[in-house]
Amino acid sequence: xxxxxxxxxxxxxxxxxxxxxxxxxxxxxxxxxxxxxxxxxxxxxxxxxxxxxxxxxxxxxxxxxxxxxxxxxxxxxxxxxxxxxxxxxxxxxxxxxxxxxxxxxxxxxxxxxxxxxxxxxxxxxxxxxxxxxxxxxxxxxxxxxxxxxxxxxxxxxxxxxxxxxxxxxxxxxxxxxxxxxxxxxxxxxxxxxxxxxxxxxxxxxxxxxxxxxxxxxxxxxxxxxxxxxxxxxxxxxxxxxxxxxxxxxxxxxxxxxxxxxxxxxxxxxxxxxxxxxxxxxxxxxxxxxxxxxxxxxxxxxxxxxxxxxxxxxxxxxxxxxxxxxxxxxxxxxxxxxxxxxxxxxxxxxxxxxxxxxxxxxxxxxxxxxxxxxxxxxxxxxxxxxxxxxxxxxxxxxxxxxxxxxxxxxxxxxxxxxxxxxxxxxxxxxxxxxxx
Amino acid sequence: xxxxxxxxxxxxxxxxxxxxxxxxxxxxxxxxxxxxxxxxxxxxxxxxxxxxxxxxxxxxxxxxxxxxxxxxxxxxxxxxxxxxxxxxxxxxxxxxxxxxxxxxxxxxxxxxxxxxxxxxxxxxxxxxxxxxxxxxxxxxxxxxxxxxxxxxxxxxxxxxxxxxxxxxxxxxxxxxxxxxxxxxxxxxxxxxxxxxxxxxxxxxxxxxxxxxxxxxxxxxxxxxxxxxxxxxxxxxxxxxxxxxxxxxxxxxxxxxxxxxxxxxxxxxxxxxxxxxxxxxxxxxxxxxxxxxxxx
Numbered sequence: 001x002x003x004x005x006x007x008x009x010x011x012x013x014x015x016x017x018x019x020x021x022x023x024x025x026x027x028x029x030x031x032x033x034x035x036x037x038x039x040x041x042x043x044x045x046x047x048x049x050x051x052x053x054x055x056x057x058x059x060x061x062x063x064x065x066x067x068x069x070x071x072x073x074x075x076x077x078x079x080x081x082x083x084x085x086x087x088x089x090x091x092x093x094x095x096x097x098x099x100x101x102x103x104x105x106x107x108x109x110x111x112x113x114x115x116x117x118x119x120x121x122x123x124x125x126x127x128x129x130x131x132x133x134x135x136x137x138x139x140x141x142x143x144x145x146x147x148x149x150x151x152x153x154x155x156x157x158x159x160x161x162x163x164x165x166x167x168x169x170x171x172x173x174x175x176x177x178x179x180x181x182x183x184x185x186x187x188x189x190x191x192x193x194x195x196x197x198x199x200x201x202x203x204x205x206x207x208x209x210x211x212x213x214x215x216x217x218x219x220x221x222x223x224x225x226x227x228x229x230x231x232x233x234x235x236x237x238x239x240x241x242x243x244x245x246x247x248x249x250x251x252x253x254x255x256x257x258x259x260x261x262x263x264x265x266x267x268x269x270x271x272x273x274x275x276x277x278x279x280x281x282x283x284x285x286x287x288x289x290x291x292x293x294x295x296x297x298x299x300x301x302x303x304x305x306x307x308x309x310x311x312x313x314x315x316x317x318x319x320x321x322x323x324x325x326x327x328x329x330x331x332x333x334x335x336x337x338x339x340x341x342x343x344x345x346x347x348x349x350x351x352x353x354x355x356x357x358x359x360x361x362x363x364x365x366x367x368x369x370x371x372x373x374x375x376x377x378x379x380x381x382x383x384x385x386x387x388x389x390x391x392x393x394x395x396x397x398x399x400x401x402x403x404x405x406x407x408x409x410x411x412x413x414x415x416x417x418x419x420x421x422x423x424x425x426x427x428x429x430x431x432x433x434x435x
Numbered sequence: 436x437x438x439x440x441x442x443x444x445x446x447x448x449x450x451x452x453x454x455x456x457x458x459x460x461x462x463x464x465x466x467x468x469x470x471x472x473x474x475x476x477x478x479x480x481x482x483x484x485x486x487x488x489x490x491x492x493x494x495x496x497x498x499x500x501x502x503x504x505x506x507x508x509x510x511x512x513x514x515x516x517x518x519x520x521x522x523x524x525x526x527x528x529x530x531x532x533x534x535x536x537x538x539x540x541x542x543x544x545x546x547x548x549x550x551x552x553x554x555x556x557x558x559x560x561x562x563x564x565x566x567x568x569x570x571x572x573x574x575x576x577x578x579x580x581x582x583x584x585x586x587x588x589x590x591x592x593x594x595x596x597x598x599x600x601x602x603x604x605x606x607x608x609x610x611x612x613x614x615x616x617x618x619x620x621x622x623x624x625x626x627x628x629x630x631x632x633x634x635x636x637x638x639x640x641x642x643x644x645x646x647x648x649x650x651x652x653x654x655x656x657x658x659x660x661x662x663x664x665x666x667x668x669x670x671x672x673x674x675x676x677x678x679x680x681x682x683x684x685x686x687x688x689x690x691x692x693x694x695x696x697x698x699x700x701x702x703x704x705x706x707x708x709x710x711x712x713x714x715x716x717x718x719x720x721x722x723x724x725x726x727x728x729x730x
Contacts, residue, residue, distance in 0.1 A: 032647075124650050124651055126646050126647065126650055129643070149640060149641065149642055149646060150640070150643065151642045151644050154643060154647075
């Protein structure tokens, strides 16, 4: 009896893994997907925002049955000190379009749906099964995976590593290094349940409209970090993510920061009366372009968070994951159809397709930002937010002092905190990193 | 050897919360599991099958290999529980599902399952042993297993913690049965129905071959019509005389059971001792006619 062999094994059933598995299965490849969780989504944590455009490229009619919470019509960016926030809000009626651009989702449900699509397309998914080792032939080419279940290794022409940010399979096999602490953020989040109409009232929403708040400032106690609040249908996802290296240096604990964020006078009334039913924590790749490991080898490719494909500046990750999974799937299908083997050279097709996509182009554009956030965290996440808040209060408060005095006081405060030269160099550095 | 295991998909009671105001169970979003006692039953069945296979291999050139069939009655989503059972290593799965089964109490459930097992017997060969858990963690009645045995007119062995031996020639089975404060060693003839208490076994982690097979195999699904039974009134709500009048938490029994030594005593003697013990512990009963007749 000859041994069963798959065209591809996908390790992981998150965004990138599901995208890769679906892309290949729907093009007729024999795909096996391994997921260590009890069901797809059970181990996956994200805020979460779904970027419709990228999913549309994979499952065009996903809006028919995907579990979507709300479509986003408003984005708020808050700069916070301990008692106040200065905000920039953008809300547009244009976002109430038929095929909305961004949705909030709950990953546990969404990933189940996505995996269901993989099954419909003919893929086989094994849950509660962890890939423990890559199986290699005599010359070191990857030919399959060993699992934590009894039995021989499962064989395949190619293994797609979609094992997430902390993927131990790839690091254990020496395909890439363990992520450095300055290149990953630890995000902690809670799900606060509130009745649908209360959420609608508090955030000024009707129907399926949703709103996002992103906040930075003293809530992260000088560590590079970001607080977030997403409205779901009958819950609010709230969390804060900070660079692990920053947390280690400052000895701040994530749950203390999350508590501080929740108790902030600008956030607290938005959550009043809610019931917390879930909490979760997850690492987010923040290293950007410079942290991307080798993406392909003899018989394997790596996609999504495992490949550090995350745009820290725009807080985009799941779309890069989906698109990288899709591109990997397409590349593998192309190589397969040409009847060529899954060698490192042939799989470079994935890399070159990815380079041409928005994924790599965006990451290259912002390649210097992660280092900037890391090295200038104190001024960016504590000093400036405080100064901006003081200036805003001075501008608004009417107390009899003259406007000239107020403006001078505001400018003096900036100069005192960062010096003239410091202000100019901060501005130049930010501009250069952004360029 | 053919073994049938009856399982039930139940809400994970460790994750159920009671509504603080209305005192009702909040089932929403509670994950489902296979009833834990059924897992003891399934593992015992798998072990018997594997042991049987080993024995056959020793004596026969072409071992027939025993089969374990899992069956459940429930809504379509109960297929998940069956698939999980296949992942553990069961050989085939049957889902008995139909809107007309909805609202079944233990009487109607045991009738439907007995019909399904009879059909499984017709199709795949008569079962030698039927396993169930001793009870489910959501209903806690412990009635379905005995109900099935009665309807199939076979021996019932309840609260079993271990099946120690099967003699295929004599068609007999040895089991250890849990008693309050002791263990009963029983020999019974096959076919029989065994309800498993918290056994000595732990459910295995299925092999990669088993999980691959489970992920891809189709689950047999039978409705009322497939069971080929005329008495459809015995299914579902119509066949369920049970009415829930009230739900409450009973206070636990404070007293331990007492066992009396019976060896080398006449029945009358044992009865006298028993009555004496009762009247000494329940003074209120002492004046009743029962104690006088015993004296």
